[in-house]
Amino acid sequence: MAYRSSEKTRQKKDAKRTAMMQAAMKVFAEKGYHAATVRDVVKQADVAIGTFYFYFPDKETLFTYLYEETADFILQSLQQATSGSADFETKLKATMQSYLNIAAYEPAVIQLLLVGGVGAVPSLHEKRIQFRERLAGAWQRLLREGHEQGVLATPQDLRRSAEYIAGGIDEIVLTLLRLPNPNTDVATAELIQTTLRLVGYQAAE
Amino acid sequence: MAYRSSEKTRQKKDAKRTAMMQAAMKVFAEKGYHAATVRDVVKQADVAIGTFYFYFPDKETLFTYLYEETADFILQSLQQATSGSADFETKLKATMQSYLNIAAYEPAVIQLLLVGGVGAVPSLHEKRIQFRERLAGAWQRLLREGHEQGVLATPQDLRRSAEYIAGGIDEIVLTLLRLPNPNTDVATAELIQTTLRLVGYQAAE
Amino acid sequence: MAYRSSEKTRQKKDAKRTAMMQAAMKVFAEKGYHAATVRDVVKQADVAIGTFYFYFPDKETLFTYLYEETADFILQSLQQATSGSADFETKLKATMQSYLNIAAYEPAVIQLLLVGGVGAVPSLHEKRIQFRERLAGAWQRLLREGHEQGVLATPQDLRRSAEYIAGGIDEIVLTLLRLPNPNTDVATAELIQTTLRLVGYQAAE
Amino acid sequence: MAYRSSEKTRQKKDAKRTAMMQAAMKVFAEKGYHAATVRDVVKQADVAIGTFYFYFPDKETLFTYLYEETADFILQSLQQATSGSADFETKLKATMQSYLNIAAYEPAVIQLLLVGGVGAVPSLHEKRIQFRERLAGAWQRLLREGHEQGVLATPQDLRRSAEYIAGGIDEIVLTLLRLPNPNTDVATAELIQTTLRLVGYQAAE
DNA sequence: CATGAATGAGGGTTCATTCAT
DNA sequence: AATGAATGAACCCTCATTCAT
Numbered sequence: 017m018a019y020r021s022s023e024k025t026r027q028k029k030d031a032k033r034t035a036m037m038q039a040a041m042k043v044f045a046e047k048g049y050h051a052a053t054v055r056d057v058v059k060q061a062d063v064a065i066g067t068f069y070f071y072f073p074d075k076e077t078l079f080t081y082l083y084e085e086t087a088d089f090i091l092q093s094l095q096q097a098t099s100g101s102a103d104f105e106t107k108l109k110a111t112m113q114s115y116l117n118i119a120a121y122e123p124a125v126i127q128l129l130l131v132g133g134v135g136a137v138p139s140l141h142e143k144r145i146q147f148r149e150r151l152a153g154a155w156q157r158l159l160r161e162g163h164e165q166g167v168l169a170t171p172q173d174l175r176r177s178a179e180y181i182a183g184g185i186d187e188i189v190l191t192l193l194r195l196p197n198p199n200t201d202v203a204t205a206e207l208i209q210t211t212l213r214l215v216g217y218q219a220a221e
Numbered sequence: 222m223a224y225r226s227s228e229k230t231r232q233k234k235d236a237k238r239t240a241m242m243q244a245a246m247k248v249f250a251e252k253g254y255h256a257a258t259v260r261d262v263v264k265q266a267d268v269a270i271g272t273f274y275f276y277f278p279d280k281e282t283l284f285t286y287l288y289e290e291t292a293d294f295i296l297q298s299l300q301q302a303t304s305g306s307a308d309f310e311t312k313l314k315a316t317m318q319s320y321l322n323i324a325a326y327e328p329a330v331i332q333l334l335l336v337g338g339v340g341a342v343p344s345l346h347e348k349r350i351q352f353r354e355r356l357a358g359a360w361q362r363l364l365r366e367g368h369e370q371g372v373l374a375t376p377q378d379l380r381r382s383a384e385y386i387a388g389g390i391d392e393i394v395l396t397l398l399r400l401p402n403p404n405t406d407v408a409t410a411e412l413i414q415t416t417l418r419l420v421g422y423q424a425a426e
Numbered sequence: 427m428a429y430r431s432s433e434k435t436r437q438k439k440d441a442k443r444t445a446m447m448q449a450a451m452k453v454f455a456e457k458g459y460h461a462a463t464v465r466d467v468v469k470q471a472d473v474a475i476g477t478f479y480f481y482f483p484d485k486e487t488l489f490t491y492l493y494e495e496t497a498d499f500i501l502q503s504l505q506q507a508t509s510g511s512a513d514f515e516t517k518l519k520a521t522m523q524s525y526l527n528i529a530a531y532e533p534a535v536i537q538l539l540l541v542g543g544v545g546a547v548p549s550l551h552e553k554r555i556q557f558r559e560r561l562a563g564a565w566q567r568l569l570r571e572g573h574e575q576g577v578l579a580t581p582q583d584l585r586r587s588a589e590y591i592a593g594g595i596d597e598i599v600l601t602l603l604r605l606p607n608p609n610t611d612v613a614t615a616e617l618i619q620t621t622l623r624l625v626g627y628q629a630a631e
Numbered sequence: 632m633a634y635r636s637s638e639k640t641r642q643k644k645d646a647k648r649t650a651m652m653q654a655a656m657k658v659f660a661e662k663g664y665h666a667a668t669v670r671d672v673v674k675q676a677d678v679a680i681g682t683f684y685f686y687f688p689d690k691e692t693l694f695t696y697l698y699e700e701t702a703d704f705i706l707q708s709l710q711q712a713t714s715g716s717a718d719f720e721t722k723l724k725a726t727m728q729s730y731l732n733i734a735a736y737e738p739a740v741i742q743l744l745l746v747g748g749v750g751a752v753p754s755l756h757e758k759r760i761q762f763r764e765r766l767a768g769a770w771q772r773l774l775r776e777g778h779e780q781g782v783l784a785t786p787q788d789l790r791r792s793a794e795y796i797a798g799g800i801d802e803i804v805l806t807l808l809r810l811p812n813p814n815t816d817v818a819t820a821e822l823i824q825t826t827l828r829l830v831g832y833q834a835a836e
Numbered sequence: 837c838a839t840g841a842a843t844g845a846g847g848g849t850t851c852a853t854t855c856a857t
Numbered sequence: 858a859a860t861g862a863a864t865g866a867a868c869c870c871t872c873a874t875t876c877a878t
Contacts, residue, residue: 025857029862048339050255054848064864069849071862134253134339145399148392169418176411179396180389180419187353187388188381194350206381213374214385214419234837259873269839271876280873439858458749460665464852474860476855485852544663544749555809558802579828586803586821590829593802594795597763601794604760616791623784624795624829640878644841669869679843684870686841 033071036061041082045127049079049140076137083133083140086125087147093118094154104162105212105219111158112185112208119189120200126193130186152178159215169216181211238276241266245287250332254284254345281342288338288345291330292352298323299359309367310422316363317390317413324394325405331398335391357383364420374421386416443481446471451492455537459489459550486547493543493550496535497557503528504564514572515622515629521568522595522618529599530610536603540596562588569625579626591621648686651676656697660742664694664755691752698748698755701740702762708733709769719777720827720834726773727800727823734804735815741808745801767793774830784831796826 039061043052054075058065072078097110119126133144155178162168185207192198244266248257259280263270277283302315324331334352338345360383367373390412397403449471453462464485468475482488507520529536539557543550565588572578595617602608654676658667669690673680687693712725734741748759771793777783800822807813 025860025862032862048255050253051342053846055846065849066851066864067862069851070864075848131339134336137256148396152392152396172415173411176393176408177415179392180412180415183392184385184389187357187384187391191353191357191384203381206378207385210377210382210385210419213421214389214415216418258871270874271839272837274874275837442858458665460663461752463850475853476860476862477858479853480858541749544746547666558806562802562806582825583821586818587825589802589806590799590822590825594799596802597767597794597798598791601763601767613791616788617795620787620792620795620829623831624799624825626828640839640841647841668867670867680870681843681872682841684872685843690869 036063036068036071037078037082040078041086041124041128044079044082044132045124048132048134049137076139079133080140080143083128083143083147086128087143087150090115090118090125090129091150091154098154098158098161103220104158104165104167105217107158107161108211109208111154112204112211115185116189116200116204116207119193120198123193126189130190148182151182155181162215162217165220167218167220169218172216177215181214184210184214237268241268241273241276242283242287242290245283246291246329246333249284249287249337250329253337253339254342281344284338285344285348288333288348288352291333292348292355295320295323295330295334296355296359299356303359303363303366308425309363309370309372310417310424312363312366313416314413316360317409317416320390321394321405321409321412324398325403328398331394335395353387356387360386367420367422370425372423372425374423377421382420386419389415389419442473446473446478446481447488447492447495450488451496451534451538454489454492454542455534458542458544459547486549489543490549490553493538493553493557496538497553497560500525500528500535500539501560501564508564508568508571513630514568514575514577515627517568517571518621519618521564522614522621525595526599526610526614526617529603530608533603536599540600558592561592565591572625572627575630577628577630579628582626587625591624594620594624651678651683651686652693652697655693656701656739656743659694659697659747660739663747663749664752691754694748695755695758698743698758698762701743702758702765705730705733705740705744706765706769713769713773713776718835719773719780719782720832722773722776723826724823726770727819727826730800731804731815731819731822734808735813738808741804745805763797766797770796777830777832780835782833782835784833787831792830796829799825799829
């Protein structure tokens with residue numbers, strides 16, 4: 017007896033859901049978890065408050081989901097940049113490129129991850145820690161390759177270097193995002209050079 | 222006949238005010254701005270809620286003041302480490318030592334600055350940005366000395382390197398603070414070495 | 427050319443309507459008026475929420491209608507038991523039998539009437555009062571017969587005795603319904619005896 | 632340093648708390664748990680909504696507490712009436728007197744117990760069941776005395792009779808409370824006579 | 837000075853109801 | 858007829874802030 021949920025309707029619903037998540041992303045990125053209200057989100061999405069609860073179970077769940085999805089997106093982007101067979105320097109450049117690209121074209125993504133979830137609900141705090149660890153882990157994997165290729169300074173604790181890099185990049189990215197017209201290319205080039213120095217890179221002969 | 226609060230009274234008042242600020246620091250560092258309530262603070266300080274509003278105009282002002290004071294404390298500590306006449310390496314070691322010391326013995330100070338005020342009230346956001354800039358500025362001054370002594374790699378944007386350092390250190394510090402028994406000494410030594418590489422340090426002959 | 431819904435269509439519609447009312451009865455009996463939601467009802471009936479509003483104008487009206495219908499059903503059952511020509515004792519036994527039978531086989535009916543509509547909407551409160559009065563009225567009619575047959579103790583206010591009986595039975599019924607395997611037969615026999623004593627029954631010689 | 636909480640202040644607070652509980656009692660008795668809102672209560676008490684939460688942790692807790700307290704009050708009143716050494720008839724009269732007195736002078740107490748907590752939150756449902764059981768228990772104890780004095784009809788299930796009595800009385804009481812000027816005395820006398828018949832009372836020679 | 841009772845704006849969430857498809 | 862996405866009033870509750878004592 018059930019009417020076939022016309023494909024069109026389904027698509028429309030999905031589109032709306034996506035639109036609402038983007039609205040939520042923007043609001044959370046700007047205000048952070050606590051300061052952002054559900055009313056802010058629905059206003060941004062131009063829907064009624066009940067609509068929010070039609071699409072999402074509650075504020076916390078949405079934020080957690082948004083945070084995880086965003087974190088996965090970033091980490092996969094980095095993963096992609098480091099996969100394949102290439103030398104350390106090439107991969108590092110690609111990775112940095114990738115990260116800065118996201119920062120340039122999807123600033124809310126970065127804002128959400130870096131400031132949106134701080135000082136929030138405990139379950140969220142946990143997620144944030146996980147993200148930082150996975151982010152450092154991504155860099156660490158890259159460094160390990162460099163180490164195996166024998167192009168990095170020794171001794172060094174690759175984990176700690178990876179954390180240093182992750183933190184350093186984000187500091188610079190946040191500074192960039194505060195500028196009206198950030199020159200991402202120059203920053204990327206400099207970040208690459210600085211990071212190469214940081215790990216004591218010596219090109220193989 | 223003009224009233225004048227006797228010196229003793231004033232001291233007592235100041236002591237209470239200080240105690241309340243320490244209580245507030247602890248609470249804000251643990252929970253962050255939004256999750257911490259004024260009631261949490263007064264409970265920690267063991268005073269009535271009305272007393273809070275005798276000493277501070279409101280929650281936001283207190284937090285801002287606390288944030289500024291804490292930021293000043295950190296920045297002055299770094300300043301002290303870099304003042305005097307010594308070579309670049311010595312000063313960098315002293316600075317790093319100083320920062321990590323604070324993290325080790327006054328973790329709340331670091332927590333407050335790094336996570337306590339993120340995603341909070343707009344006025345606070347501003348303060349946070351200022352702090353990051355001043356922190357980068359402190360490192361930048363040190364790097365400039367190194368540059369003038371000719372011991373750093375060129376070309377490099379000292380400002381950007383300073384930001385990289387500031388961000389990298391904090392990432393590692395936050396990781397350390399999550400551990401039950403962080404070995405600060407090892408971390409400090411590594412941070413120094415990594416930072417020296419980052420700036421392309423070459424000891425003068 | 428006037429449309430006329432074919433007999434078949436009407437029957438189908440009535441069937442659906444009935445099914446939805448049974449679903450509503452179950453839900454209201456279990457949760458009571460306020461705690462039961464329209465969504466609970468449509469879920470139980472396995473239809474969409476819009477369908478509910480096609481068949482019923484709103485929640486309150488449905489409940490009121492359901493309550494009335496159920497009340498009528500009970501009262502008619504009692505009526506039937508007391509109709510015909512028989513002596514007081516026989517009729518009382520039949521009436522009690524009838525009531526306890528409903529409680530045993532259609533507990534939701536009783537639950538709905540006794541607890542489903544308490545503390546609800548004003549219009550419902552009115553209905554509940556009416557039901558109690560009609561229920562007492564049914565007993566009162568029976569008692570009047572007994573009085574006319576001269577088998578009841580005098581003096582007694584038949585109305586008040588009728589209320590006493592109605593309230594006493596329901597108290598016991600509700601207690602029974604809480605048991606996993608209520609022995610209705612024993613309870614019925616006891617209720618009959620107790621009620622006969624209550625009205626001071628003396629078999630005619 | 633703590634100022635002595637002047638006895639006067641304390642008393643005032645207690646008085647207010649009591650006033651608020653009475654306001655809550657009235658509202659809950661009139662509307663039942665679900666239909667009554669916290670705003671209804673604070674409006675009745677003429678205080679702000681925050682004041683409610685200063686005195687009580689939440690709506691459910693208050694209601695539960697109110698319900699328990701009221702139940703205890705009623706049960707203790709009955710207890711008092713049945714204690715002491717007197718014959719069965721005297722005690723039954725006293726008990727009935729006591730119950731009807733409360734109904735006459737504190738109708739909200741009865742309303743709360745009988746209708747206020749029906750169909751409410753699960754924890755409350757439990758409380759209601761407990762109350763009914765304790766109420767029946769009170770009557771049962773009285774009947775047992777009568778049984779031991781050999782003035783009651785045998786055989787009869789004293790528990791079931793007790794429930795019958797409890798339910799019957801409440802039905803009549805609720806009817807009375809609907810009248811503008813209920814004549815409690817006549818009702819009491821009749822209830823006593825009817826109850827004596829119900830239990831098959833035969834005065835000892 | 838210090839207290840804590842009192843306030844009420846505002847936050848998250850529910851749910852009866854509507855209406856375009 | 859039937860659907861279910863969308864709405865928004867209203868609920869419970871929190872918490873920064875005030876002020877009489």
